[in-house]
Amino acid sequence: MAWAILQKRQLISRLWEVDFARGIGIMMMLASNFVTDIQFFTDYWQNEGFWWLFARITAFLFVFLVGLSLTISYARAKRQGKAKFWKYLERGLYVLALGLAISVVTYFFLGENYIRFGVLHLIGISIILAYPFLKLRKGLSLIAGMAVILAGILLPAFAVNTDKLLWLGLRTSEFSSVDYFPLLPWFGIVLLGIYFGKLLYKDGRRGLLKLPKMSERNPICFLGRHSLFIYFIHQPIFIGILWLLGVAVL
Numbered sequence: 001m002a003w004a005i006l007q008k009r010q011l012i013s014r015l016w017e018v019d020f021a022r023g024i025g026i027m028m029m030l031a032s033n034f035v036t037d038i039q040f041f042t043d044y045w046q047n048e049g050f051w052w053l054f055a056r057i058t059a060f061l062f063v064f065l066v067g068l069s070l071t072i073s074y075a076r077a078k079r080q081g082k083a084k085f086w087k088y089l090e091r092g093l094y095v096l097a098l099g100l101a102i103s104v105v106t107y108f109f110l111g112e113n114y115i116r117f118g119v120l121h122l123i124g125i126s127i128i129l130a131y132p133f134l135k136l137r138k139g140l141s142l143i144a145g146m147a148v149i150l151a152g153i154l155l156p157a158f159a160v161n162t163d164k165l166l167w168l169g170l171r172t173s174e175f176s177s178v179d180y181f182p183l184l185p186w187f188g189i190v191l192l193g194i195y196f197g198k199l200l201y202k203d204g205r206r207g208l209l210k211l212p213k214m215s216e217r218n219p220i221c222f223l224g225r226h227s228l229f230i231y232f233i234h235q236p237i238f239i240g241i242l243w244l245l246g247v248a249v250l
Contacts, residue, residue, distance in 0.1 A: 015072065015206060016214035016221055022065050023224030028058040030234055037238050040113075040178065041247050059119065063186055066123055067130065067141075067193020068201075074134040075204030088131045096124025098232055109239070110178060117167050118179035120231070125167070125183065126190045133191060138198035145191030152185020 032055045038044050039051075070088075077083040099120030106114040115121075133141045155169045163172055169182035200207060214221065223230065 014225070015201070016218070017211055018065065018069060018072070019221040019224035020214065020218065021061065021224070022069075022227050023220035023222070025058060025061040025065060026223050026227045026230055027220070028054070029062060029231065032058050033234065034238055036178065037235075037242060038247065040110075041242060059181065059186075060189055062119065063122065063126075063181070063189040064193040064196075066126060067190040067195075068197040069193075070127065070130050070134060070190075071194050071197025072201050072204045075201065079203070083134075085131055088127050092124045092127035094124070095120055095127060095228070098228075099124055102232075102235075105236075106178070113176050113178050115179040116163075116177055117182060118177075119181045121167070122181040122183065122186050126187050129183075129187060130190055130194060133194050138195050141191045141195040141198070145188040145195060148183075148188030148191060149185040150188075152182070152188060155184050 032051065035044075035051050036055070074083050077087065099115075099118060099122075102118060102120060103115050133144065152169050158170060159173070160170045161172060163175060165171075166175070166180075167182060169184035171182075
């Protein structure tokens with residue numbers, strides 16, 4: 001009984017539109033990654049331009065919501081006197097550890113195409129790096145975000161002969177990976193999320209937005225509340241399905 005009451009309070013304190021947007025993002029990610037898996041194991045390359053754009057829009061939404069959610073959680077933690085750096089360091093390292101686990105697994109299955117710095121690596125490090133911006137004025141997050149994005153756009157023009165700077169965005173011409181999200185420009189998207197989080201959710205509360213109520217049982221919101229777990233388990237399930245269908249050869 002007490003556990004049910006606690007869960008209900010947690011749901012009430014959540015902002016349904018953030019969970020809903022994250023749920024949309026996770027569904028888009030599932031569709032995008034399933035097509036990517038089919039492309040990897042077969043010669044299916046139809047509508048390649050569409051799926052490339054679809055994947056970028058999906059990634060933008062997912063990463064943007066990281067920054068937005070960080071702003072909301074920081075504002076609420078600050079009111080309770082719990083907005084300490086160690087909390088974000090611990091959370092960031094946890095997500096980074098999940099990313100490293102995916103690197104190990106994909107290395108055995110994909111060889112040189114394994115995930116070296118994917119979206120979980122990005123999110124884990126971004127949670128840590130974002131902490132100072134959560135404390136600063138929102139305008140600084142906007143300026144820094146635009147600068148990081150611009151740097152990420154210009155960075156590929158520089159040639160390097162080492163993969164040690166992959167995390168930053170510098171890579172060799174031979175580099176290949178099925179999932180690659182370097183800090184430049186993607187940390188800039190996180191910073192944009194922080195800016196809009198502060199703009200729309202001052203003190204962690206819904207401010208400018210006037211939205212109707214949404215049922216806590218909405219399935220899309222449910223997906224959004226469990227997006228990290230879904231992301232972590234979806235690829236083994238997809239590859240297993242393709243293997244059963246005779247598409248994937250392991």
